[in-house]
Amino acid sequence: MLTDFVSYIIQGTVTTICVTLIALPSGLLVGLGLALINIYGGRWLSWLSSTFSLLMRGVPPIVLLFILYFVLGGNGSLINLEPFWAGSMSLGIVSSAYQMEILRGALLSVSGGQMTAARAIGMSRLKAIRYIILPQAIRLAIPPWSNEASIVLKDSSLVYALGVPEILRRAQQLSATSQQPFLAFGTAALIYFVLVFATNRLLDFISERSKLPTQPV
Amino acid sequence: MESNVILQAKNLTKIYGQNVIFKDISLDVTQGETIVIIGPSGTGKSTLLRCLNLLTRVNSGQVFLDGKEITAQGYNEDFVRQHIGMVFQNFLLFNHLTALDNVMVGLTRVKGMKKPQALEKAMHELTRVGLADRAGHYPGQLSGGQQQRVAIARALAMDPRVMLFDEPTSALDPELIGEVLTVMGQLARDRMTMLVVTHEMGFAREVADRIVFMEKGSIVEQGSPDDLFNHAQHERTREFLWKITELYGNKEKQKGGQ
Numbered sequence: 043m044l045t046d047f048v049s050y051i052i053q054g055t056v057t058t059i060c061v062t063l064i065a066l067p068s069g070l071l072v073g074l075g076l077a078l079i080n081i082y083g084g085r086w087l088s089w090l091s092s093t094f095s096l097l098m099r100g101v102p103p104i105v106l107l108f109i110l111y112f113v114l115g116g117n118g119s120l121i122n123l124e125p126f127w128a129g130s131m132s133l134g135i136v137s138s139a140y141q142m143e144i145l146r147g148a149l150l151s152v153s154g155g156q157m158t159a160a161r162a163i164g165m166s167r168l169k170a171i172r173y174i175i176l177p178q179a180i181r182l183a184i185p186p187w188s189n190e191a192s193i194v195l196k197d198s199s200l201v202y203a204l205g206v207p208e209i210l211r212r213a214q215q216l217s218a219t220s221q222q223p224f225l226a227f228g229t230a231a232l233i234y235f236v237l238v239f240a241t242n243r244l245l246d247f248i249s250e251r252s253k254l255p256t257q258p259v
Numbered sequence: 260m261e262s263n264v265i266l267q268a269k270n271l272t273k274i275y276g277q278n279v280i281f282k283d284i285s286l287d288v289t290q291g292e293t294i295v296i297i298g299p300s301g302t303g304k305s306t307l308l309r310c311l312n313l314l315t316r317v318n319s320g321q322v323f324l325d326g327k328e329i330t331a332q333g334y335n336e337d338f339v340r341q342h343i344g345m346v347f348q349n350f351l352l353f354n355h356l357t358a359l360d361n362v363m364v365g366l367t368r369v370k371g372m373k374k375p376q377a378l379e380k381a382m383h384e385l386t387r388v389g390l391a392d393r394a395g396h397y398p399g400q401l402s403g404g405q406q407q408r409v410a411i412a413r414a415l416a417m418d419p420r421v422m423l424f425d426e427p428t429s430a431l432d433p434e435l436i437g438e439v440l441t442v443m444g445q446l447a448r449d450r451m452t453m454l455v456v457t458h459e460m461g462f463a464r465e466v467a468d469r470i471v472f473m474e475k476g477s478i479v480e481q482g483s484p485d486d487l488f489n490h491a492q493h494e495r496t497r498e499f500l501w502k503i504t505e506l507y508g509n510k511e512k513q514k515g516g517q
Contacts, residue, residue, distance in 0.1 A: 048289050059374065097442055107356065155347070155349060155351040156351065156353060156354070158314060158347070158351065159351035159352070159353065159410075160353070161314060161337075161340060162314060162340055162344075162345040162347075162414075163340065163344075163364075163365035163369060163413065163417055164337050164338065164339075164340040164341030164342075164365065164369045164417065165337065165365070165368065166337050169368055169369070173364060174353050174355075174364075177355045178353075178354060181355065204467045247375070253353060254355060254397050254399055255397050255399060255400055255408070256397070256399035256400065
């Protein structure tokens with residue numbers, strides 16, 4: 043009975059991981075685009091992306107999730123996606139604002155001289171960003187991004203509210219049917235912890251590996 | 260020497276807000292010539308260099324490279340800069356790339372050269388500045404003098420028509436200045452066309468074909484090293500040279516005293 047119990051929750055783990063693997067990269071892609079137009083896109087685009095970021099970060103994710111859900115999915119919505127897709131993409135959109143801020147900070151931390159030097163050897167702005175600025179900014183962004191990755195992983199539990207059968211949803215059902223809330227939610231907590239821990243360690247490893255040598259050899 | 264003008268500045272004026280950085284500057288740079296620009300800080304020497312390769316826009320005036328006006332509307336700036344090398348005071352090597360990749364990146368990404376050729380060319384340039392054995396080092400692993408020599412190699416790799424040096428030794432420890440000046444001296448002897456902003460009077464005296472003295476945004480006087488050091492026409496030129504030479508004398512004395 044216990045194995046059934048645990049395997050039921052573990053099936054939700056797959057869903058949780060899938061939600062995260064959709065939300066995080068799509069948030070990264072949108073966030074990167076926003077960060078780039080925020081810094082290099084001129085006044086209007088900069089204002090637009092800043093405003094987007096301000097709105098997204100100023101409202102609880104669960105509220106945004108409901109609003110976006112009724113745009114992307116659900117009855118009578120325009121696009122009518124499955125809850126799983128609508129939820130994952132909504133999370134991605136919310137996360138894109140945070141990822142934009144992370145990348146913006148990282149891009150601005152690369153000294154202006156790097157752009158000047160790149161332009162001086164004849165690179166266009168676009169090439170300079172692609173080959174000189176971004177590779178340095180991404181290194182700087184890994185530690186804060188690791189933090190955002192664990193937040194998205196944990197916030198994926200919010201799609202529970204849309205009826206997506208991820209970890210929390212299943213734990214809730216088990217708790218109700220088995221009358222063992224501590225076991226049900228304890229298992230959920232443990233799974234989340236292991237996932238977040240593993241994610242952070244992986245990103246720490248990547249960050250360490252990508253560090254530029256400064257000491258003489 | 261046959262006058263074959265590579266780079267020509269005509270009546271350049273640069274204004275930031277209310278500040279006139281320089282006004283009505285004209286300068287011809289002939290093939291193979293080494294010109295040293297000297298003058299007090301804040302006289303627009305560095306800005307002038309940046310205007311010549313279009314990193315900064317002039318407010319008025321024209322710049323010609325090989326007879327073509329590069330300040331003309333719609334002229335491809337990136338193309339211009341491929342042909343004008345620049346070396347900066349603070350080196351500005353690409354921090355995430357090894358010495359070799361710093362030199363190669365312009366060849367592969369700007370000139371579209373194939374990797375093997377780019378590698379060969381980059382190694383050739385690193386050898387030229389005496390750093391072939393540091394090819395795999397990152398900027399953080401190199402001394403200031405070595406970083407600046409890599410920066411010179413990076414600019415040379417593009418086969419520029421003219422090289423601009425913006426106070427290339429000002430950020431260096433005194434004992435590292437020599438290695439950079441040696442490389443620059445060799446370039447001058449190889450008849451690379453060079454425009455150098457520096458306070459290194461020894462270099463100016465020995466290497467320059469022409470010295471240009473700038474103050475308050477205008478060219479006060481120009482001529483051969485002998486003309487300026489020994490027969491300066493303007494009181495202000497003599498004063499500046501005397502002061503800066505005295506400063507050097509003091510440095511020498513301090514070194515000796517330690």
